[in-house]
Amino acid sequence: MARLLIINPNISPSVTDLIEAEARRAASPGTVLTMATARFGVAYIETRFEAMLGAHATAEAAAEQAAGHDAVIVAAFGDPGLQALREVLPMPVTGLTEAALMSACLLGQRFSIIAISTRISAWYRECVDAHGLLGRLASIRSLGSPLRDVASIQQDHRDALVALAERAVAEDGADVIVLAGAPLAGLARQVRDLLPVPVVDGLSSAVRHAETLAALAPAKARAGSFALPPVKPNAGLSMGIQALLARR
Amino acid sequence: MARLLIINPNISPSVTDLIEAEARRAASPGTVLTMATARFGVAYIETRFEAMLGAHATAEAAAEQAAGHDAVIVAAFGDPGLQALREVLPMPVTGLTEAALMSACLLGQRFSIIAISTRISAWYRECVDAHGLLGRLASIRSLGSPLRDVASIQQDHRDALVALAERAVAEDGADVIVLAGAPLAGLARQVRDLLPVPVVDGLSSAVRHAETLAALAPAKARAGSFALPPVKPNAGLSMGIQALLARR
């Protein structure tokens, strides 16, 4: 029985609600979910600058609410702050991108990412690169039109997203499709039988992998690059962040 | 509630027993396990030739017994036959190496593999490379002495294995330790608090990731490189293999 904290790094409560609904569907019986939404930032993270803001907001939420949970999920594609949080939190952390890539790697050799905006593609590519998985990326394909509304994107663009996935399989050599972004949570489940290859999304992957990490219960790193940062003077930080940094 | 088929690609029933005991410890409540042991091959796979034999033996076991399961686990490090089985089986398949690498990736940036023989190291390195993860491999360290007995290796060499792991953290920059090989199943759990970084093994990872794959229930690929092989004449194959190839 795992207790998971799911943090939406964006400020959109409607996306948090979507995440929660789908997370409950994906979770094992008995898993307990706590939801959190970023206190500051933007409505939808598409760029490095927005991700930098989202990382800090995610860290603040984690600092306040992580205690008592078995694992934490950063619930935006691109996983803002994931590696940073992995240094300071005592429990495992994963994110939507990381979790989706792991699922994709478990289901085939090369994967394509279907993204909801062209702008977001460069940043996603850097995320895949940071995971060392560029060699398994068949392509990133994205909707070209500006988004009307992040909350209704599944309804508005479902056919276009499926068509992008089909082209990734036929033309780019994808063995697996990753539907990227929290606003697409649940779509993989709905289009499962429309696509000719396995399709995963970040949220259900993250919930299940977080349960696995909770079950494996790895020790917190006391050495290496994910040990707690060395204690040193700091200034201007929230109480929560200060407490994280003071922990030993 | 997942039904998992776990196939030992080696002919050693004692290792199958060890695998089963640890798999039961690692599995979620309700998960059902079926064990199988290779009918032909060698006692312990350390080389490409042995893995080639083990792959075929694993395929024969899968052909006979996979029906009715939700996922299949290839229970030897190096995952003999994994990618091949992924083409022909209707349910997800994973293996000890793949699963351990995914767990390691979820827990840190770079990992070291601790192996039980020097000879096996080159083959492990090729496996990591085939997964596209060489960029995250900090090192492979191995016991140098010839193995006395594969079944008692945990008792015989526990201290030496822990020492290798400590050197991988201190000298090679490992954030996570992977204890490699089915004969080490369970050791990660036992040395969890001795090591300064998270430590994973293939078996518990594979059991949990197989459960996740069963829960995500991805569709079988109908296109791409993991679709069923095109139907064509064959000869000299077992009934089980023939049936797998004839499936549509």
Added chain:
Amino acid sequence: MARLLIINPNISPSVTDLIEAEARRAASPGTVLTMATARFGVAYIETRFEAMLGAHATAEAAAEQAAGHDAVIVAAFGDPGLQALREVLPMPVTGLTEAALMSACLLGQRFSIIAISTRISAWYRECVDAHGLLGRLASIRSLGSPLRDVASIQQDHRDALVALAERAVAEDGADVIVLAGAPLAGLARQVRDLLPVPVVDGLSSAVRHAETLAALAPAKARAGSFALPPVKPNAGLSMGIQALLARR
């Protein structure tokens, strides 16, 4: 004067005949050829699963017939079992893919592979990757239509194959063309003057490189990852395989 054993990992005697005819054309005067055909497997290997079967069948043929030869050739593109056989055979071994890639590397910087089916492309890409040569691969282009008959493919599709090669030069930056697959043996010779860049096939390359390896007469590895596998218990193996594993 080299004695070469050429093993067709597929069960098609008609392809073995084609291989033999072209191998005799390619061989130096005095080279002696022995032909073998897989006892079990499929008519034409296009996937990892089929290659796994072909690898075992090739090993059985090698175990029975390699004695007395100076070098062995695995005569299917993808080279099923090549690296495994290199561990256990006392003489050099090469395969059609490896040999063709080496020829291509000797003739230019980047090469394209022209393949006879779309399905085979993903596996070929993995083969090139396993050779560490992805950086020199300009592209893989393939016939899209299902094959009518593997034996008549050169007649049926010659113009289409030439057109694919021309596009690889003009659009993908290929300096050399590799015509891939045993069923295309001899085609490189026939289209030599039609294409604007050097063109090689696997079979003539393999015959010549095998002669070279026989002439260089390298010692069998007694250390490293191509030494004989450590002696250990085995079961259920053919007499030939047992003999290979017992050799010291």
Added chain:
Amino acid sequence: MARLLIINPNISPSVTDLIEAEARRAASPGTVLTMATARFGVAYIETRFEAMLGAHATAEAAAEQAAGHDAVIVAAFGDPGLQALREVLPMPVTGLTEAALMSACLLGQRFSIIAISTRISAWYRECVDAHGLLGRLASIRSLGSPLRDVASIQQDHRDALVALAERAVAEDGADVIVLAGAPLAGLARQVRDLLPVPVVDGLSSAVRHAETLAALAPAKARAGSFALPPVKPNAGLSMGIQALLARR
């Protein structure tokens, strides 16, 4: 005549003073420098979490003070927030790591980084990787002992740092040495004649490269991944950050 804003992402005024003194020495005649120090964060950034805080603090400083400058310098090794700032600022931005790596690439083929703490090495390696320059990294060597005082590190550890550099040349194949970290600003100048290969530091490199960027006066990206983020709702952000995001 360039006007440069130099932002110390750490909260240490003593390091800002050191940076300023060395920056004045490195600058061309006529270059005007403005110094800024992070309002929040830690005394010395060694980890991803600390860098995440520093990135936000740097962005706040840039949002307040960048106007009227020709280029901006992120004056901590690791360049916290550099790529994010490059999206939102109208003038060029560089950082100490980026600038030092560019100088090193202009002076030789492979470089080694000499770092002031072991902990910092993993993060530096990820920075080099994010620049796509891992292939030119000969090694990272670092002081092993805990730092007594970041302000006096040049005096306390000069001989040890030189010895590390000498070993990088002799044993790791370094053609150029990078002395990493703002607290080492100026040391490259002082040990120039002690080392057998060219030695660079980040600060003098950043000042000179920033002058070059100011002189080249590239247009701000209106497309691609460094264009301004799409306008969208935001919340909880400082006036400065809001203004940056509202700019068109």
Added chain:
Amino acid sequence: MARLLIINPNISPSVTDLIEAEARRAASPGTVLTMATARFGVAYIETRFEAMLGAHATAEAAAEQAAGHDAVIVAAFGDPGLQALREVLPMPVTGLTEAALMSACLLGQRFSIIAISTRISAWYRECVDAHGLLGRLASIRSLGSPLRDVASIQQDHRDALVALAERAVAEDGADVIVLAGAPLAGLARQVRDLLPVPVVDGLSSAVRHAETLAALAPAKARAGSFALPPVKPNAGLSMGIQALLARR
């Protein structure tokens, strides 16, 4: 105040004049330029063979004229002889490709190269690879038509070059455009406001980076792969080259 020697590795005085005019525009006040033109070679280097000739001619010019300068610029894209000269000259050396790539890396993550002939593209790609920067190359796009006149290429093809750059941004993901080749010197300045991303050329970059290297004044390597070649017998070399090789 830097004294720069700029060597045109091609035999075209008209290109040398173009280079000089643009170099004077790009240089800081006070920088002194000396121009040199290859005594032998071809009118415009597009291939490896031509670059080999140009490298030697550049070395002859450097041997005769480098004394008394603070830095040397190899003023042809592809930088013929750059790494060789870096071994034997006592002052820093850079080239148009190297300098342009460094500028591009300082302005964005991925860049595209716009080249003036299709033939030149393969060689440019190898240059980028030799710099270890293939991971940051978005694409190389080139004029397809044969060049009428290298001296009037900017007038003849300006619109086509701009169109290629626009496609590189829109279709290939370029964050920065590199206009490649000495005959395009100055074009970046002229089309600066036409393109939606920053655009750089090699010449202005090289002049500014050479000034920076002169200011940083790195010591000449006495060890590593850019130290002077070991003294040894030679024959048939010009007095200038002999003097370079005899220097200690």
Added chain:
Amino acid sequence: MARLLIINPNISPSVTDLIEAEARRAASPGTVLTMATARFGVAYIETRFEAMLGAHATAEAAAEQAAGHDAVIVAAFGDPGLQALREVLPMPVTGLTEAALMSACLLGQRFSIIAISTRISAWYRECVDAHGLLGRLASIRSLGSPLRDVASIQQDHRDALVALAERAVAEDGADVIVLAGAPLAGLARQVRDLLPVPVVDGLSSAVRHAETLAALAPAKARAGSFALPPVKPNAGLSMGIQALLARR
């Protein structure tokens, strides 16, 4: 029956004699050899600058003497001018490094290079990289002491070279040993039974691969990056080089 031109890019006639003696031992019966020695350059190429001179000298020799031969061999490790000559000569060309690497790739997965001077190692590494084979390089190990006499190196240093090879196998994971450099020609044959893995040298490999290329008789490239350079004005070139460039 192949006619091979073997060009020593160094000015040492004693090394040419050594090369000739070993080439005759390695050649097939009936192969005809022509020897040439560089008219200008240095006694032994160890650096990029020396290689640049050797490339031009090799081109001059090829321009004068290649006519009437079936293949050309660049007989110095590092293959100065190889890729350049491949553009302009109508027959195949190979070099000692390229040929040795191909042989090594045909005999195992990873290879180590044993070099005769420390200085030469960096350049060799770049050569392996230019071949795209860094992923298969286990290590480069070299004699540390300055060379007394290039002609007697085999006698002077045989035991040290064998010891380096043994360490490469035991510590670096080499499956094959490459003895690098024309002065080591023949040593592989002599130490064949002393080393625990296959050992190759460049010269015997180059002779055999050149025979193979002559037998395969590939067409000269009329497109791609190895077609003849476009015709254009030139100046100051030898008659031989002019003739090569004028050829259509």
